[in-house]
Amino acid sequence: MTAINVKGLYVSYFGNEAINNISFQTNTGTILGIIGPNGAGKSTLLKxxxxxxxxxxxxxEYYGKPVKETRNKIAYVPQRSDIDWDFPITVLDTVVIGTYPKLGLFKRPKQKDREWAYHCLEKVGMSDFGKRQIGELSGGQQQRVFLARALAQETEMLFLDEPFVGIDASSxxxxxxxxxxxxxxxxxxxxxxxxxNKAASYFDEILLINKELVSYGKAQDVLKPNNITKAYSGQLSFLKELGVNLS
Structure with missing residues (x-):
C-alpha cells in the first residue's frame, strides 16, 4: 500500500525557493531517509x-488522503534544538503527552495511559528516569524520551528530524x-x-535532495558516486573528510 504520495511540491521562504518540484511515493513498512547537503531543504521538506x-x-497524501484527515496516524520527533529543555516537566509526563491525541477534548490521562507511557519508556531503556526533569538528561537520553513519546501515540507513521545529531552511539x-x-x-x-556513511545501512529507501530531487529509490541505487557528486556539488572536500568514496 502507498503510505506517502507527493507530487510537484514547491516551498519558498520570502520569495526564495527552498523546495523545487519534488515528487515521490513510498509504501508502508519502509524506512525512508531524506539526505542532502547543508541548506538542501531537508528539514523544510519534512515540515x-x-x-x-x-x-x-x-x-x-497519506494513504490517499490529505494530512488534515490523517494527523492521528502520524507522530513527529522534532530536532532537539527546537525543544525548550528548561520547561519544568518530568520524563514520564513528557511521554504521557503522546497519549493526548487519543484521549479526546478536555479529557485527562488516566492510570492506564500513564502505564502505557511507562511501557514506552521501558521500550527505549529510560524507565528509571521517569521522575527526572527532561533538561537533566543527556542528548541521547532526551532523544530516547521523545521517541518514547512518539511510540505512545501508537501511529502508523513516524517522522524524525535529525534524530541522531549530538547523541551517543548506544542511544x-x-x-x-x-x-x-x-x-x-x-x-x-x-x-x-x-x-x-550510515545511510545505506539505516534506510530502505533514500530521497537525495538539494532543493530539488537528485535521486530517489533503494539505498544502494541512490548512493552512487554520480548522484552524490551532483547533490553535493561544491562540497566535495566535505565528502572526502567524511571518507565517502566517490570513485
Whole structure:
C-alpha cells in the first residue's frame, strides 16, 4: 500500500525557493531517509510534508488522503534544538503527552495511559528516569524520551528530524533498532539524516535532495558516486573528510 504520495511540491521562504518540484511515493513498512547537503531543504521538506509550514503548491497524501484527515496516524520527533529543555516537566509526563491525541477534548490521562507511557519508556531503556526533569538528561537520553513519546501515540507513521545529531552511539543504536522493529510491523518511518556513511545501512529507501530531487529509490541505487557528486556539488572536500568514496 502507498503510505506517502507527493507530487510537484514547491516551498519558498520570502520569495526564495527552498523546495523545487519534488515528487515521490513510498509504501508502508519502509524506512525512508531524506539526505542532502547543508541548506538542501531537508528539514523544510519534512515540515512541509506535515503541514507545519505552508507550501506554494503540490499534492501531499497519506494513504490517499490529505494530512488534515490523517494527523492521528502520524507522530513527529522534532530536532532537539527546537525543544525548550528548561520547561519544568518530568520524563514520564513528557511521554504521557503522546497519549493526548487519543484521549479526546478536555479529557485527562488516566492510570492506564500513564502505564502505557511507562511501557514506552521501558521500550527505549529510560524507565528509571521517569521522575527526572527532561533538561537533566543527556542528548541521547532526551532523544530516547521523545521517541518514547512518539511510540505512545501508537501511529502508523513516524517522522524524525535529525534524530541522531549530538547523541551517543548506544542511544543511536537503540533508536535505529526500535525503528527497524516498527518497520517490520508495517510502520512507515521518515528520517532527515546527514551521515552518508550510515545511510545505506539505516534506510530502505533514500530521497537525495538539494532543493530539488537528485535521486530517489533503494539505498544502494541512490548512493552512487554520480548522484552524490551532483547533490553535493561544491562540497566535495566535505565528502572526502567524511571518507565517502566517490570513485
Amino acid at each position: 512541509s510534508l506535515l503541514s507545519l509550514i505552508p507550501t506554494d503548491r503540490g499534492v501531499i 543511536e543504536q537503540t533508536i535505529i533498532t526500535i525503528l527497524r522493529e516498527l518497520r517490520n510491523l508495517g510502520k512507515t518511518i521518515v528520517i532527515v539524516h546527514h551521515d552518508l
